[in-house]
Each structure stands twice: as structure tokens, then as C-alpha cells.
Amino acid sequence: MKQDTTNCANENTGRATQKFKTGASLSLALFIASAFFGVVANIAEWTMLTNVFVFVMWSSLPCYFVFVILYISSNINGWPGRSFSAITFLPLVLFIFLAFFLIITDAMYIDKAAVIKVLTSHFIRDALQLSIVTSVTTVVIALIFAIPMGYALSRYRFPGHLFADTIVDLPIVFPPLVAGLTLLVFFSETGMGRWIQEDLGLEFVFQPRGIVLCQFIVSASFAIRSTKSAFDDIDRRLENVALTLGCSPWGSFFRVSLPMASGGIMAGAILTWARAFGIFGPLMILVGSFRGKTEVLSTTIFLEQSVGNLEVALAVALLLIFVAMIALGTIRMVGGKALARL
């Protein structure tokens, strides 16, 4: 008899859990759909419809969070446990709310003219293209450095290891603007910089090459750090076994270490790309923002807002966010489980 009661209770809890899950999914779907249509209605300048969608959007978000909190706490017995899970969940709620609030504020501000300008202007198209080309080039170069560097930092202990390890992180804490300033001083004021620019003919200042250099300086650390920790996670014994099984050190690296570290390397590449794609400060200093030559999306935003085109600036910003989200989503899907921990 007692057994029966327990089963019944479990079944009820199960049903309730299922309800909360459905509720959460539905309200999330409603939120995304109303946000999307709200933005579309706003751009099309249908005021009435926009207001409706905005209302639905902001009311579905709290519903979503309430359902999720109910869902995650429905498997927990006792109020102390439930309130604990709810409180750990709360910062996540606030953070997501903040991020959405910002994006939607952007989206609601722009108008039809701005969208048309962004979609038709060939300068902006050029800037997007240059953004993508330079950031991808940066990622490739960063990986060429990061993979051997990460391996060396992970595997070898040498005098000055701590120093080298710290230097690798330095660009992360370095203000990007300072990086641009330093590069400008290096190329214009030092003998070596001038030699590279003038005698070697490798011009960086006011050149697309300079964009890649700036992006590399401020973002390569992410790839190196991530690659190092990926190699740290690989048991040295696996490489040792490969050596006894007929591999040379190169063979062991390419057949064991590299495939096993690929998840971490990919994660580093994503971080590097995201940083490179959005960087703006050092570019303004080293390469400026010449339409059609050194203008990338992030500098377009600055230029547009500095001449008072706030709508266009925000429309470009949305384009940037959109491209970044598509890229991150695609890489995550292609990268599969290895990237889940990112």
C-alpha cells in the first residue's frame, strides 16, 4: 500500500516536471518569436504591432524563468534544496536578461532607412568582408603560433617557465588601445620598426596587414592559453605508449596529442576569432578607418556614431552580433561535444 502511494507521488511529480518543461520551452519560443517579429515590425514602422510584440516579449521572459526554476527544483525534496537551486539560477537569469535587453534596445532603436543603408552600402559590405578575412587570417596565424607554444609550455619545465607563462597572458590584461599605441610608436619611432616598414617594405601602419597584426596581438593569448590547457589534460603516458609503438615524437604528436587536443584548440580558435572580430581600439590608432581600405565593422560603428548616424551605427552593430552568433553557433554544432565545455 505504501509502495503504491510512493509510485503515485512519483508519477505526479513526473507529470508536473513535464508540464514545467513544456511551459519553459513554449515561453522561450514565444519570447524569441515575439522579439524577432517585434524588431521586424519596428523596422517596418508598424507602431501598434510593435507595441504588442514588445509586450508579449517582456512578459514571456519572466514566465520562462519561473518555469525553468520550477523545473529544476521539481526533482529536489525540501525547501532548503529548492531555494538553493533557485538562488544559483538567479544570476544566470539576470545575465541573460541584461544581454537580451541590450540587443533588443539596439534593435528597437534602428529604423527602416538605417537597415536599408546597411544592406545596400557597399562600404559596409566591404567592411564586413574585411572583418571576416582579417579575423580568419588572424585565427590561422594565431593557431600556427599557439599549437607549438601551447605544447612547449605544457610539456617542458625550464628556467623562466613562470615568466613565459605570464607573458603569454599579458595581452589579455593589456588595454587594447595601448597595444595599438605601442605598435604605432614601434613602427614610426624605433629603428627596427622603420627598418621593417621602409627597408623590408612590409608596411603595417594604415594597411590591412596592420589590422591582422593588431588582432593577433590582442587575441592570440586566448588560443595559446586554451591550447596549453588542452595539452595539459592529455596524460603524458599516452604519448609514451605511442613512442614504444613505433612512433617518432612527431608521429606521437600528430597521431595522439593533436587529435586529443583538438577540442581545446577549437575552443581557443573561437575565442580568438570572437576577440579579433570585435576589436576596435588599436585599429583606430594603427590603421585608422579608411572607407574601402582599412575599415572593418567595428570601426564602421565608431565612424557612423561619431558623425551622428546612431541608427546606422546600431544597425551595423546588430549585423556584427548576428554574424558572430551564426559563426559561434555553426562552429559549436560542427565541433560537437568537444566544444560543449567551452
Place this chain on the structure above:
Amino acid sequence: MIRIEDLTFSIGNFRMNKANLHVAEGEYFVLLGQPGSGKSILLECLCGLNKPEAGKIYIAGKDVTNAEPRKRNIGYVPQDYALFPHLSVERNIAFGLHGQRLSLDETAAKVEKNASMLGIKHLLKRRVRGLSGGEKQKTALARALAIEPRVLLLDEPVSALDENTRDKVCMELRELQTTLGITTIHVSHNLEEAFSVADRGAILRNGTFEQIGTLDELLYRPRNSFSAQFMRCGNLFSGYSKGPGPKHNTTYVDVRGFKFVVPGTHNKHIEFIIRPENIRLDKLDASDAKNTNTQIPVKLVRVVNRGTYIRIDCSGPAPVVVHMLHDSFNKLGVSEGDKLLATIQTKTIHILSP
């Protein structure tokens, strides 16, 4: 087959100084020692993963001291097996065949042969992640054997397995080694495991070989107190010679006021052991007054059932530990607190070298 001459190397705080060892062709040799004694590091040295400072390593008569690991033709199974998690069982086994320039069919045939030899043919397509301990161990073994090594080095190959599997795998290892006739060094810290696989062994302590010999020698004739304790001999005594014993070529030895009759002629301080299974316990009234062996009146303190045997701790002038089979213990019919007589035959006493 494997010869180590004056091998010297150090890693961190560990140091091995001028070690010598010879393992004959086709022999199953077990390296015993407590954790941290340098067993695994020595194996890595044989594999070529650690570079020695001095000394020579010969495998099949060839000096391989400075050879790369891949040139040594060694099958190495590290602790916890180190299977490649990104490859299937099949590709793990085939890993070492990559450099041999075989055709796909030849590789597949070799993989299949090794897998069926170890009974894991049904696992070939599986990923490493879901395998049980025993399956992982066999995969690692198949991977090591696939390259047809001259020497097999096993680092604690069964310590991660549960007891039943361990016994079974040990027997299989022994059978496999007998069939293939491959020279094998097996690292272990477990005595039962060592006895179930090996012919000969060595006890290693802090990078020094305490004793090298057959397992019976290690068990019954340990060279020093460390070997005796490592082989779990609970009865280790030391005392001073008190003149000739009752029989020819025996000596009385005084251990804390009690006289033992030990074999041989001694005239100074000696250490000796008696294996716990070689001590006979009787009830006090059943004593034989004319006995020329050592007889100690003791009190039974504790009885511990060890499953296959019973361990009896006795206190007295010389506290002794006795191992008895259940049957004999039941026949004796004693319990804790009873007074008993422990009889030690003189010939079963082993004198440790000074």
C-alpha cells in the same frame, strides 16, 4: 634477454644507483616493491622513456641504452593502460602497425589475430570509453603484442581490476606468456599476484634491489629484514648466541630472555625469521617434554579470518603470528585468551644474512 648493468639514473628525489639485473629469455619476471620504490621508473627506463646517467641496458644481446623507444621493439602496457580515447578498440590495437607498411588486409588480419587470442574480438568496433577494466587491460595487451615485441613490460597490469577478474587475468597472462614464450617483466606490489604469474622476481626498495631470486627464495629465504617484512613474514626475531644447541650444528639464541634453537653455528648477534605457516600450535597439556625444537608457551590474543586461512596472533615471551587452515584450527578447538604451546622446528628457521 634483458640485462641491466650498473644502471644509474635519477628523477626528482628518486635515484637508482648501479643496479644490475638479468632476465633470461622466455622468463616471467616480477618486479616487487612498495609504491615509490622505482619499479615503474625502471620500466620506463627499459622502454627508453627515461635516459640513464650511466650503465648499460641490453635487450637480446644488443646495447639499447641510447636507442629511441621505437627502435627497442618492446611491448609496453603502462599502469591504467593508457588506451587512446579518441580511437576505437580496433584502431588502438592497430596503432603500432602503422609504421610497418602493411596493407589494409594484413593490418586487419593481425588485429583480428591478436584480438581473438585475448578473446576481445567482439569489442573491435567499440569505443574505449565504455570498456570494463578487464576489457581495457586486454585491449592494451593486444595493442602491445600486435607489434610482435621481443620483450613485454607490464606496469601493474591487474591492480585496477577487481579480485575475481584479477585472478582470472593473472592465469590468462601466465598462459599467454607460456604460449608465446615472450620474456616478460611484470611490476606489482601484490604477493598473490606475483606468485600466480612469475617464476622469478626482485624486491626493489628506493632504487636498490634488496633481493633477486626465485619466488620461493624470496618467501622462505629472504636476505634481510626488509625482504622478510615485504614478503609478509610476521615472525622476525633478533638475539644473541648463547652457545651450542642440543643437537649437532645448532645454536641457542637468546631473544628477550627466551631461548630459541636455531640451525647452524653462530657466535654473535643474529636475525632470523619463521614463516607463520611453519609454526605449530598445540594445547599446553599436549606438550612433548623431550622435544629438541623450540617450544614457546603463548597466549592466544586474536584470531583473524583471512578467508583462505586463519591468522592467529599470540603473545608470550616471543610473540608469534601463526597461519592455519580452517580445518586444523577447528580441530584445535581454542579461542581467544587460551594458553597454547607454539612449536618451531629448528630446520624451518631461516637466518638472515648480517
